[in-house]
Structure formats: C-alpha cells, structure tokens
C-alpha cells in the first residue's frame with residue numbers, strides 16, 4: 001500500500017462534503033474515482049494531495065502521515081493535476097513543464113541536462129513535442145490540459161492524482177492519455193466522468209454524497225443496479241463485436 005485514507009472527511013460550515021472515507025491504494029494500480037456532480041471527487045483528490053487539510057481522519061503516504069511531511073517531500077512523491085488548473089498566461093510551454101522539476105532542484109543540485117531529458121520525455125508522452133516555445137496563452141483547452149499533464153509527469157512522482165484528466169481532450173488524446181497513465185510505473189488515482197473509461201481502471205471507487213459507497217474491480221462495482229442508484233440513469237450493457245468487451249449505454253431513468 002502506498003496511499004491510505006482513514007476515516008477521511010472534510011466539512012465546511014458544519015456540512016460534510018467528504019465523510020468516513022477508508023481507502024487503500026496499492027502500488028502501481030490505477031484507481032478510478034467516479035460519482036455524480038458534487039459527490040466529492042475533487043475534494044477527496046485535494047485531501048489525498050495534501051492541499052486541503054482533513055477535518056477528520058488522515059492520509060498516509062508510504063506509512064507516513066501526509067500532514068507531517070514537509071511540502072518539498074510531498075511534491076517529490078505526489079503530482080496533482082487539478083480540475084481547473086491555472087498557469088500564469090505569460091509563460092511558454094517549456095517553462096510550464098520545467099516547473100515540474102522544481103521539487104528536485106536544490107542549490108547543490110541545480111538544473112542539469114538530465115532535467116531537459118525528463119521534460120522532453122514528458123512533452124513527447126503527452127504529444128506536445130514541437131510546442132516548447134509556444135506561449136501558454138495561445139494554446140487550446142486540450143493542449144493546455146496536456147501541458148498540465150506533462151508538468152505532472154516531469155515531476156516524476158510515485159503517485160499521480162488526476163482530476164478529470166480527459167477534460168477538453170479529443171477522443172484520440174483521451175485514449176492515449178489513459179493508456180499512458182495505465183502503463184506508467186506509478187500509482188494513479190483518476191477522477192473520471194466517463195464510466196466506460198472507468199472500466200479500464202484496475203479498480204473503481206464510487207462516491208455518492210461524499211461517501212465511498214463501493215470499491216473494487218470495475219465490473220463488480222459498476223453494476224447496472226448501482227449506476228441506477230447512484231447516477232439516476234438506466235444503463236444497458238453492450239458487447240463490442242470486435243473484441244467481446246462490455247461497454248455501457250445510458251438512458252433516462254423513466
């Protein structure tokens with residue numbers, strides 16, 4: 001186990017937004033987090049990233065309490081791609097991705113050719129090669145999302161927390177980014193809206209009303225009954241004739 005949450009909760013003005021979450025994320029797995037709008041996915045991701053302090057329970061990374069770890073140590077372990085990630089408009093793509101190396105730089109270990117190689121690889125992995133000198137302000141929504149992911153990859157974390165990483169991406173880049181995340185030798189927690197995408201995760205957690213109501217292998221967790229109860233839609237399961245895999249189609253509940 002690399003990342004754990006124990007009775008994790010966050011309340012605002014006495015209202016629980018995330019409550020009683022117990023979660024163990026295993027090394028190298030990709031855990032998908034799904035749930036309706038407002039179910040607490042982003043809040044849980046922020047708690048796991050250590051950028052929001054729990055009002056109950058705690059998060060442990062490799063057995064150590066996250067709240068007791070110095071920020072640079074956390075940044076060497078965890079990279080977080082926020083849902084609405086912002087970047088100063090005036091920088092270039094290369095500058096933006098270079099920032100991912102910050103946790104690793106010290107006066108004794110300044111920027112070196114190795115850092116350039118890591119940044120180049122992150123740009124290649126996100127299909128952003130050739131954009132290095134472009135100004136951030138000129139990028140499309142999907143290109144910005146890929147640069148944010150490149151920065152997270154350049155951080156070379158052991159844990160990657162991605163809040164809706166396929167937002168803004170065209171279908172080809174959605175597939176390639178999810179494929180890349182699955183193949184990376186890192187532990188990933190990925191908040192997703194597309195339940196068909198969630199089927200390709202190693203495990204899936206379902207949030208409803210701030211509580212983790214199910215956790216396990218995708219096909220055990222994403223049942224037609226649970227999708228109906230949590231998302232209020234009727235799901236039917238189709239089989240792809242090309243390879244026999246299952247996928248969902250959704251209909252209004254009534």
Ligand SMILES: Nc1ncnc2c1ncn2[C@@H]1O[C@H](COP(=O)(O)OP(=O)(O)OP(=O)(O)O)[C@@H](O)[C@H]1O
Pocket residue numbers: 012017035036037038039040041042043044083
């Ligand atoms: N600082 C805050 N003050 C008040 N309410 C908040 C605050 N932060 C989050 N919330 C509320 O907590 C609930 C959960 O929000 P969160 O962003 O975690 O949900 P989500 O599952 O990521 O939603 P979405 O799928 O729409 O992105 C929402 O109802 C939101 O309005």
